[in-house]
Amino acid sequence: MPDASGSSNRASSHKQGQTVTIYSEFAGHIGAILDHLEEAGDLPAGLDRKNVAVEPPRDPSHGDLATNVAMVLAKPAGKNPRELAMIIAPKIARFDSVAGAEVAGPGFINIRLVDDAWREELRAIAAAGENYGRSAMGAGKTVNIEYVSANPTGPLHMGHCRGAVVGDALAGLLEFTGHAVTREYYINDAGGQVDILARSTHLRYREALGEDIGEIPEGLYPGEYLKPVGEALAAEFGDRYAASEETQWLALFREHSVAAMMDLIRADLGLLGIAQEVFASEAAVHAAGKPEAAEAELRKRDLVYDGILEAPKGKTLDDWEPVELPLFRSTRFGDDQDRPIRKSDGSWTYFGADLAYHFQKSQSADMLIDIWGADHAGTVKRIKAAVEALTDGKTEFDVKLVQMVRLLRDGEPVKMSKRSGSFVTLADVVEEVGKDVVRFTMLTRKADAQMDFDFAKVVEASKDNPVFYVQYAHARIRSVHRRAQAEGIEIGGAADLSLLDAEELALVKRAAQFPRIAEAAANAHEPHRIAFYLGDLAAEFHALWNRGNDHPEKRLLVADAPDLTRARLALAEGIGQIIRNGLAIMGVEAVEEME
RNA sequence: GCGCCCGUAGCUCAGCUGGAUAGAGCACGAGACUUCUAAUCUUGAGGCCGCAGGUUCGACUCCUGCCGGGCGCACCA
Known part of the structure; x- marks a missing residue:
């Protein structure tokens, strides 16, 4: 027979950061009852109990707890669900904390607890304090969550905000459930965008030296935030690079600009209370030869081959030319097309480096999570394919897509133009409504649903907010x-x-x-x-x-x-x-x- | 053409990863309170969960096919 001691000292049974709840406690009770039924030969041994649940019923008139144990086990046990429920219910009713247990509907067991059980739970909340609700679900499991990862070409704008909050809150949530979490930011400091950044900074540098630069040319970053970077470079190097060839200064200016932009971005994230502990550089991934290593490994397993891509359909490209490229067999893992990891000039594609980067992350985590903007949805399959291939499916990997936020002021959408640089920055919004309002509001909709952010409504003092x-x-x-x-x-x-x-x-x-x-x-x-x-x-x-x-x-x-x-x-x-x-x-x- | 996301009350959205009679707010109908524990409260009505099959003891949830909306489909990042 199960120990019928009830829940008399559960308030003190808080251990190892895990809260023993009424639900988990009864899940344990029911497990013990099933063990006894097996020993007595009333149930076959080794039944799969995975789907046995103890939950609050949706309709409170059904009691405090309900379990589907009889319905889940009836078929494999070769029994009628209600009959099985009739065997189990009285054994549940025997616990001190149970006021009644009855069989209902197709075979639910509805459990009503004595009021003292809930008074006990209130004491448990007080005793556990800020630890109440923590669980050991993720104990021993390391999770790497990568979020924001905005290009280091300027301050964060509202487009980045939601991903930042969702990622950070998810990290907090996973820590709360016992996971060891690493918060990470991937700096895309190796592509063409950062070269453009460097050229934009060079212009500001010349401006700082007294040159009249006129209008910022099309294709460069026009933002004022690059002025101080140009000034700092002018102060450090004088006019040494003012008239020299781009090859003389590009790498240097890129490095300085990226560092300055990352300082800006870190400051912006700080306004939201976000401080990631790892900032991984794409350039460093390249420098360490990670893509080469990944390619070699994948070629060995025939997952990378040299082939020719088909022209994209549904879209007419004037300049399409078939070229042989090293392709990753992502189709083998459910992607629609194999994906190039190098360009025709031999340099790495973004994907080629990203693949290597994910392999790098997988070596220090049991589970990887990426938070991406929904506009990157098209690349989810290939990166999932890559992680599966490189880790033999041993690393859990989830890509969480975050939908767009539409900013509203006075009910009208706020116009944003990247071209003119007139986007609404994250810093502006946090300054206007506050960090906590921004963070909470970003979590009032599930991530994959579009959201309106109305400046008036988020600070409204009413029950609608x-x-x-x-x-x-x-x-x-x-x-x-x-x-x-x-x-x-x-x-x-x-x-x-x-x-x-x-x-x-x-x-x-x-x-x-x-x-x-x-x-x-x-x-x-x-x-x-x-x-x-x-x-x-x-x-x-x-x-x-x-x-x-x-x-x-x-x-x-x-x-x-x-x-x-x-x-x-x-x-x-x-x-x-x-x-x-x-x-x-x-x-x-x-x-x-x-x- | 292919892929991904979405489709739940008039509107905006939840729905606890398959449970019992599908929920909340707004708006709408009826009533309460002229106050300070009202930056309101109570209550009512409102549904083919896009459509059609399938799996299951049980489907808004899983599978298949349609319909409708959004996004994506470059060696970009």
């Missing part, structure tokens, strides 16, 4: 805390939680879902789920708060009822803790009070 609504819930909790202190009410310690009513316990039940939401979000690589969950939690808290409008005796602070007040404050503290933990994953600071 989830950023505000979640922060407001936290501010209310902190406010009531301060008032309680001012009135000399002792917070913390042993509150009598039996004074909490059913509606208040319902809020605890919502809070108790946080750990499984975090795990599910981490598994799906979808940090936006945290934002949606916090919105739901906040709404439920506000509803509870609003009870106090019509019924003063239902307020959190009730005069002349210190014990009741203490119990309700304990509840509020628990909710506040969940909000802080969720916001921390998103990289957003919880506020103490609203403006």
